[in-house]
Amino acid sequence: MQQKVLQVLEFEKVKSQLVNYASSSLGKEKAKSLTPSIQFEEVVVAQEQTDEAAKVLRLKGNIPLGGLVDIRATIKRARIGGVLSAGELNEVSGTLYASRNMKRFIEKMVEEEIELHHLPVLSEQIVVLQEVERKITECIDDNGYVLDTASDALKGIRQQLRTTEARVREKLESMIRSSSATKMLSDAIITIRNDRFVLPVKQEYRGSYGGIVHDQSSSGATLFIEPQVVVDLNNTLQQAKVKEKVEIERILSILSSEVAEHSEEILHNVECLAEMDFMFTKAKYAKQIKATRPAVNNDGRIQLFKARHPLLPDNEVVPNDIELGTDFTTIVITGPNTGGKTVALKTLGLCTLMAQAGLQIPALDGSEVAVFEAVYADIGDEQSIEQSLSTFSSHMVNIVDILDKVNFKSLVLFDELGAGTDPQEGAALAISILDEVYNRGARVVATTHYPELKAYGYNRSGVVNASVEFDINTLSPTYKLLIGVPGRSNAFEISKRLGLQDRVIQMAKAQMSDERNEVDTMIASLETSKKAAEVEVTEAEKIRKEAEQLHKELQRQIIEFNNKKDALYEQAEQKAEEKLEEAKQEAEKIIQDLRKLRKDQHATIKEHELIDAKKRLEEATPHFEKSKKVEKKQQEQKTLLPGDEVKVISFNQKGHLIEKVNEKEWQVQMGIMKMKVKEKDLEYSKRPKQEVQQKPLSTIKGKDYHVSLELDLRGERFENALLRVEKYLDDAVLAGYPRVSIIHGKGTGALRTGVKEMLKNHRSVKSTRFGEASEGGTGVTVVELK
Template sequence: MHDKVLRTLEFNKIREHLLAFTSSELGKEKAGELKPSSDFEEIVKWQEETDEAANVIRLKGNVPLGGIFDIRPHAKRAQIGGMLSPQELMEVASTIRAGRILTRFFEELIEEEHRFEMINQYISDLAPLQELQQTITYAIGDHGEVLDSASEKLRTLRNQLRTNEARVREKLESMIRSSNAQKMLSDAIITIRNDRFVIPVKQEYRSAYGGIIHDQSSSGQTLFIEPQVIVQLNNVLQETRVKEQQEIERILVELSAAAGGHTYELLQNVKILAQVDFIFAKARYAKEIKASKPAMNHEGRVKLLKAKHPLIPVKEVVPNDIYLGGDFTTIVITGPNTGGKTVALKTIGLCTLMAQAGLQIPALDGSETAVFRSVFADIGDEQSIEQSLSTFSSHMVNIVEILKQVDQESLVLFDELGAGTDPQEGAALAISILDEVYSRGARVIATTHYPELKAYGYDRDGVINASVEFDVESLRPTYKLLIGVPGRSNAFEISKRLGLNESVIENARSHVGAETNKVENMIASLEESRRQAERDREAAADYVKQSEKLHKDLQKQIMEYHQERDTLMEKAVDKAAKLVEKAKEEAEEVISDLRKMRIEKNAEIKEHELIEARSRLEKSAPPVKKPKKSQMGTTERTLKPGDEVKVTSFDQKGHLIEKVSNDEWQVQMGILKMKVKESDLQFSGSPKEKEVKHIAAVRGRDFHVNLELDLRGERFENALSRVEKYIDDALLAAYPRVSIIHGKGTGALRQGVQDYLKNHRAVKRVRFGEASEGGTGVTIVEFK
């Protein structure tokens, strides 16, 4: 990509924003060098890495990337035998520790069964270097100081230093507390000059203390004197300090040599940590601008859903759908100044550059962009006084360079094509330039004011008009891009709204040709038709949503009603059975008493009469049967799809759709479809021939139900409505399993779809697709 195009489309500002999301200077360096690629495989790899990082942030909120330093110069100097400072050694240890913390973080993710294969490839190559890190941290503190624990000799020397300093201070403090001190000293303090303890003595009393003068005040009235009595103590202290410094240097040389022995591993770790920091910076930036991963293609096809310009504040930017490279390869955008034409132009250009740089784009899931070998842009007024170039000339210089290089793998963006010269010649030149670029197979978007170009899209295949909407009522642009509708002049309407006399406006209209008026009226009609279609679509969507909600509510109420009815019936049967049992027990007692009476009183009661009496008692008990969920009726007929049946537990008629298991059928009862046990069905009759054919068509292979449902770009509520209808259709078509494509993005749509499917009565199992099936961007649904 040309640097001029990157500046024109403000890609450098994207890089500047990205810098704020890095965690180290290494990451900033990578972000500052970011450029779009034209290698398809490389771009796809970058996008996958960014998407994995975005998923990690979604799951964990953040990634531990602190404590990373640029230790490349340290490692190289240590390799050639140089001595590193304590601060540099601390940075080496901190960077090693950061790598180990990051490794442990991703190991925990793997234990939680989260796979991030591309990032894990980087993490697995990090050298642990635990021994080197421990050696350095045992000797060097977090603030770059050499610790007493670095060596036994250093600890001993520092203990001696502390003891000797205490003696010197004690001696000096006794001197400054003496009775003469207040008179002879400028101040009763102990200070240090040339690494030796001294006291401030007035000039006239210099001989009172003897010793060595190390410094004097600016006025010369105070001398900083090392008294004779502590010279020897200071000498001992200084000797100990020299020995301490020698021991520190020996420790640093030893640690530097240890680091130099691992130069290759340290440089490799730095390279990996810089890349990981850069990848997560891209993911954090994507979250900030609410971006999503675009699908990449070779075919020059661009589909941006609700795309926003990433440099315009979220509260101000207007999202637009932009399509290119399918039915048409050239878009000509017309419309008023400050209406948003240039913003639309820059949005597609910048989104393309971002995608080819591995950045996610500010558009909805399901968006798609092509990999272009070159992107060209002629945007803005680049007139130069120094080079004596007018606006028109500067544009033509750019266009000449573009025409030298453009080919079928190029995206070309023209802003105000042909502007800055005679309108008639400018329009003719603009048409000729568009024809030339179109003939070479490039993808082109051009903005213009010329009315002649409004007809350009009607005369040529592969070219379409577009415009930015203008609200005549409020006299403000809406910044909404309308593909397929050419822009129209609003001069007369605006003038009228602003109070210009009607006669003046009518006179102006008379000077406009009939053909121009006809075109303007046609455009106005198209705009009104589009608005009406949008209103109708929104109303229809509301009706569908209300109907689906009503359907769910009715289904739920019917199920609750039949469950409650079955519960009450079971309770009634249990109660009746208990009453009958009690009656039988009482009857047995009566018969037993009669037997006793016959034996005791020799009553003329025959045994067969007792048996007959008990039989009559049993027959007198009402028959109690558990209510069956259904009965097949008296016929032995085998049920078939399409048969009319009665669901006895619901007391409803319906027809059979298909057999879903050995003892279950799917039954259609009005608008409801549900699975019913075969024992709960009663055959009513065969369907008419026409109905049989209809049912067979619904269930047969000719019924057009795709094996996959693509939800990318859908709003959450609309997506769930489509899933519900699709599952019903797939069940009717007897599919054993289907695929639902929801993309990866933020994961909200994916989670919502999976939650719905897991609670669906007909779904047996839900899983993510394998790598060959689309990975976590696809959910595979298996039916019972």
Template sequence: MERVLRVLEYAKVKAQIREHVSSSLGKQRLEELHPSVELEEVHRWQKETAEGATVLRLKGQVPLGGIFDVTAHAKRAKIGGALSASELNEVASTIYGGRRLKKFLVTMFAEEEIGIPLLFGYAEQVVPLTDVEHAIKQCIDDNGHVLDSASPALRTIRQQIRSYESGVRSKLESMTRSTSTQKMLSDAIITIRNDRFVIPVKQEYRGSFGGIVHDQSASGATLFIEPQAVVTLNNQLREAKGKEEREVERILAELSEEVALVADEILLNLSVLASLDFIFAKARYAKQIKATEPKLNEKGYMYIKKARHPLLEDDEVVPIDIELGGSYRSLIITGPNTGGKTVTLKTVGLLTLMAQSGLHIPGEDDSELAVFKQVFADIGDEQSIEQSLSTFSSHMTNIVDILSKVDFQSLVLFDELGAGTDPTEGAALAISILDDVYNRGACVVATTHYSELKGYAYNREGAMNASVEFNVETLRPTYRLLIGVPGRSNAFAISRRLGLDERIIDKAKEQIDSETNQIESMIASLETSQKSAESEWSEAQAIRNEADRLRRELTEELERFEERKEQLLKEAEEKAEKAVQQAKEEAEMIIEELRDLQKEGISVKEHQIIDAKKHLDLATPSLTPKQKKVKKVAAKAMQNIEAGDEVKVLSFGQKGFVVEKMSDEEFQVQIGIMKMKVKKDDLQLIDKPKQVETKPMAMIRGNDHHVKAELDLRGERYEDAMRLVEKYIDDALLAGYHQVSIIHGKGSGALRKGVKQLLKKHPQVKNERDGGMNEGGLGNTVVELK
């Protein structure tokens, strides 16, 4: 496997990922990266990368700063070693970084409700260790300096140190400022030698100050002397600094003990943080190369859409579609040198290794790759002078090793199979090797120059030809991979473009047998057909995409229409309920009035009871047209459904027509452009085809059974009421009525006024008057018709 990783330049991909790692922990995890052969493990790795990409897409960045590899610190503290202030600082910073990253991921998972269960699982494993972090931060500042507040003793000692330093400096400054001593000094400054304050004295005045000589200049002209007057103070200062050093050591030892108590938790956190850093590095790399998550399988099938080699620049690489392991397991690629055959071969191998390493691949969505147990590659010239191996021998040695290990769970890549020896023997050997690999069930991609292998795929089941396209006009390869078309020789065309005499080209063509010419012609025809098919497919795909878009828009519009309809029906039901409630209240009032009359001893005449009943009938709301339609639909739902009926598919909420009655319980229904089989229980009858009926004219007039002698306009809008009055008068005339009542209620009087104005202008109205005491009074207008 190591040889395959080297040949396919796997290390260069890891080098690109290294640029996106945030800590040494992630770098170490990256160095350990190796393709897995277990589908479940690869699938988990891919999902981790996908979740990392989701976080980056939504948040832009992840808080991974301040994390150090403190493995050695934790282990040394665990066995009783004392950590330095800077090491303790790194421990506290790492604890804080882990806690901050944990909060970031847990909050994102809870609030945004995005699908990052794997990252959430990692975050849940991080132990906060807040007490240890705070203990360190209270004693050590960001620069690794132990603070005075670390302990009361340390504060006292440092106060003494500052006091002693101030005293020493004060005495020495008085000496340097004195005019009598300035001439004895090389410079009027105070400096430090051997951690003691001294002044620079000229050699000839050595005995004027007494004290201790700590150092001298290179020339010997200046001596650095600690005057006798400050020796005692310097001794006290030195003793205080010794106490400070011991107190600092004690504080660091205590903090190291606290770290030792949680060393195992720190090591666990480091492992989790290393995984998270590595996952986000993979996600950043996927974003950089515009990679997508591939589907995975163990069937040896791969289909990569618009695959790109990740190590090539975008302006240098031409995306290719690669399919293998379905109807064919052997892909034979032919074409000219520098045409991109080897790049195609390496792209297949490297993308397979990347996918099995949990890396997203540079290709379009819905690409699919297989998880192979073994990947073999024989690519490049490995001629060895030291081993006295020729190119052919070197390749064959590698191929022999491959054939000894290959099985049905292997991917094999051969570059220029059979090259380096006699063409006839090399081609025969190549065919035999391909047959052997195919018979073992492995997937194989091979590149070759041999014309004999161009016909290989046509004579072998499970094999497919492919070629790298070459533009004869520009004399350059296009790097496009054509599946199903073998590469053809372009020697004659290229020679003609370069100006070779046509006579020489014709003579060369005569040297080629007719069978070879027929093959070349067939290949040329296949290339033309392939290009035509690709063009037509692209056009069809564009039309299909447009159709899908229109279908989605129509579906959304229909859904909005249905929602609006349901809303209007609901409003109508609410309005009807209010009307019923109003009717009940009015009925109660009428009954109460009758009871009051009886209590007062007033006899209620028959016409009064009839009038009260009439008011009670008028108080009962009639269904609006929409409500009638709803009741009609409800009734039709119980009817038999036949072909041609308009129905509603309840599970979809869509209307359609019954095309065919398959059985008593199943129907074929067309919704828009779609036809489907639907159970009877899932259908609601909307309407049946209208039947045209003709009735005798004599039946229209006098049919008073369908036209009442009164019209109730209460609750109607003004414009609707006027239209109803006009239609009602026409219906009443046809029904043979001479007198009718129009009930408009009292209200604001606007409806009553409008009705009377209309009646005065109507040519069929003979007379109109307000209703009497027993006819509703001002709330009713009695109309006499001509």
């Protein structure tokens, strides 16, 4: 990509914003050096990395990168034998801590079965050097101070230092407290000069203390004297400090050698952490600008939904739908100045550059961008006084350069093509340039004022007109891009609203050709029709979603009602059976009592009379076996099979059998609804003619039913895809398939998420999983059917 294009399309400003979201100087460095890639595979990987980081931020909120510092120069110095300072070793320790924390953080997410691909690969490359980290933290604190515990020798030296210093202070304080101190000292304090303890003595009493003069005040009235009585102690103190310094140097040298020994691993850890930081930098920026991951193709196809310019404030930017490369490869945008043509042009170019750089784009989910070998832009007034170039000449220099290089793998953006010269010549030149670029197969978007170019889109296939909307009522542009509608002049309408007399306006219109007036009228009609169509589409979509929600709610309520009804039936039958059993037991007990009574009292009750009594008791009890007898009779008449037409007795509705759920229940399709119904509540009606023989439920019937073991949804719109899944699962169940595969592709993940959500709540689905690597990975969902 040309650096000039990156500047013109303001990609460098995006990078300046991106840098602010890096956690370390390493991430900042990568953000500053970011450039769009022209390799399709690289762009796909970069988009996957950004999306993965965004997923982690969405689930976890933050990442443990605290302590990460760019220590590459420090490590390289340690490798050549340099002794690192305590502060530098502290930075090494912090980076090792960040490495260990980050590795554990990612491992934990993998354990939680969060689907990640790129972060685990980087995590596995990180080498945990906890022993090196521990040695440094045991010797140096967070402020870079070498601790007493770093070595026994250092501990002893510092103990001697503290003891000697205490003795020095004790002697000097006794001098300060003496009766003569007030007269001879300028101030009753102990101070330090040349790293030795001294007293501030007045000039005239310098002989009273003896010792060594180390300094004097600016006026010369005070001398800073080291009294003779503490000279030896100060010498001892200095010697101890020298020993302390030597011991600290020895400790730092040992730790530096330890770091040098593991320099390769540490440098590789730094590279891995830098890559992670950069991934999360892109993800944080995407969250800030409300960006989404675009699908990426290598076919020159662009489809942006509600795309926004990322550098404009949210309350000012107007989202636009931009499509290019499918039905047409060239867009000619006409309309007034300050209407938003250039912003639309820059939005398209900048979103393309951002996507090729691995950044998510400020557009709705489902947007798609192409990977181009080059993006060319001729935008803005580039008049050059130094080179004696006019506006027209400057544009032509750019255009000549573009025409030398452009090919079918290019995206070309022209702003005010042909401007700056005679209108008739400029329009002719603009048409010629557009033809040349179009014939080379490039994707082109051009803005222009020339009315002649409005006809350009009608005369050539693959070219479409567009305009930016202008509100006559407010005399201001709406900045909304209208693809398929050419721009029209609003001069007469604006003049009228500003108070110009109708007579003058009518005279001006008379100067216009009839063809021109007809074209403007046609354009106005197109704008009105497009607005009305957009309103109707929005309203239709709203009604469709409400109907879909109502259908789901109704189906849920019916299923819930049937489940409750079945539960109540079962509960009632169970209670009835319990009562029946109690009645039988009571009858049996009565019979036994009667027999005992006859035996004990030699009553004349005969056995056959007892049997008759028992029979009458049984006949007197409520009978609950009727449904079972009917069920048995029905089964004797006809064995039910999937596909049979039946009548659901409790609903008095006809339906057909889908599958047998268990020994007592069938799944029945009644109109648009499916529900579980007890077999005893079914009455056989008829069997379809194509059913020639009974097959076991477990037999695969794919050939008979022409049902594939796979359903390919790639390229389908979201709503159509879900409808196809619903029908396919019904067909697969009818065919008796135990398992099927649904191919939805990876893409943005929207279709995959929608399919997974639908399968999770589907009545016929037992379980789902993503395909293995050999089956298509996360682009395929394998469904186990009930």
